[in-house]
Amino acid sequence: MYRILINLQYDGSSYCGWIKQKNQNSIQGVLEKTIFKVIKSNNFKVYGVSKTDAGVHALSQKVIIEINFQPALNKFIWALNKALPSDIHISEFDYVSASFELHDVKCKKYVYTLNNSIWDLKNNRYELEWSKNLINIKQLQDICNIFVGEHDFKLFSGLSESEVNSGNFKTIRKIDSIKVFKKADKIEIEFIAKGFIRHQIRYIVQSILNCQYNKVSQSTLIEMLNGNGKKLPFKAEAKGLLLKSVVFNKK
Missing domain, CATH: 3.30.70.660 (Pseudouridine synthase I, catalytic domain, C-terminal subdomain)
Incomplete structure (x- = not known):
């Protein structure tokens, strides 16, 4: 698996928070749907460092995307940002090693x-x-x-x-x-x-x-x-x- 660390910014006004919840509009849920839309596969995982509450905003939510192939990173992030709603944006991104711990x-x-x-x-x-x-x-x-x-x-x-x-x-x-x-x-x-x-x-x-x-x-x-x-x-x-x-x- 390839691991991409992204810096995610969002206006939390329209969301139930970071964590994906059934029948609710969450940041994690929207990000996962967007990744699926871009790569046409469910072979990925998403982890966030902070479980921000409903209505809370972020300039620096750190997120790991684990994916089973190595995409052309600039094009991949560009495609995600184009497909994401206007109140969510990836501002930074880079590959990280398997030893990197998101919660460290x-x-x-x-x-x-x-x-x-x-x-x-x-x-x-x-x-x-x-x-x-x-x-x-x-x-x-x-x-x-x-x-x-x-x-x-x-x-x-x-x-x-x-x-x-x-x-x-x-x-x-x-x-x-x-x-x-x-x-x-x-x-x-x-x-x-x-x-x-x-x-x-x-x-x-x-x-x-x-x-x-x-x-x-x-x-x-x-x-x-x-x-x-x-x-x-x-x-x-x-x-x-x-x-x-x-x-x-x-x-």
């Missing part, structure tokens, strides 16, 4: 974008409009710092109680850094970690916003990170979240 990830960087100003038609699909109050950048950073380091994030995840109790999901995770940046009238919250649990970033974003808005206290958030209390009904919209980059330990 050093870190993933996600960015959540907030619009703290007027409604923006051009970017509305990619940011959360937050007009409830003016965001204090320093205060927001202070709240974000609570989540940095190793904690039990089970109360900041989309996992059900049965999934948590099954032991099949690791809820004790480490976030390497969370940084808040102001860019013109936009605010970006950058998350860096080896990996994230389902909906983890979106629960954290909405929790820190509501903490600044005095709907939940910092002490409550700290207790939740110790595994105490109950999950709060706060989850930011998916549209503001972007998978920005993935760094491998080696290629």
Whole structure:
């Protein structure tokens, strides 16, 4: 089998997420249908490094295509891009060896974008409009710092109680850094970690916003990170979240 590593970019607005699901429009499903359309064969496999949620976007979803013949790579990728819908695009590509592990990830960087100003038609699909109050950048950073380091994030995840109790999901995770940046009238919250649990970033974003808005206290958030209390009904919209980059330990 030949293995091609591609960098896939997509607007996730119209999709149920990365993972192929029955009777749902997924990024993986569309990519697989496109590959079949180009090569007229089912003798291939597709693996993604991140299981992005419904509505989440990506600048750098890393994907392995395993295929049983060696195509003329430039022509093959050109044909895929021509056949893919306009909201999905392959921006980089190369062959990788059989020893390359897609999940040998050093870190993933996600960015959540907030619009703290007027409604923006051009970017509305990619940011959360937050007009409830003016965001204090320093205060927001202070709240974000609570989540940095190793904690039990089970109360900041989309996992059900049965999934948590099954032991099949690791809820004790480490976030390497969370940084808040102001860019013109936009605010970006950058998350860096080896990996994230389902909906983890979106629960954290909405929790820190509501903490600044005095709907939940910092002490409550700290207790939740110790595994105490109950999950709060706060989850930011998916549209503001972007998978920005993935760094491998080696290629």
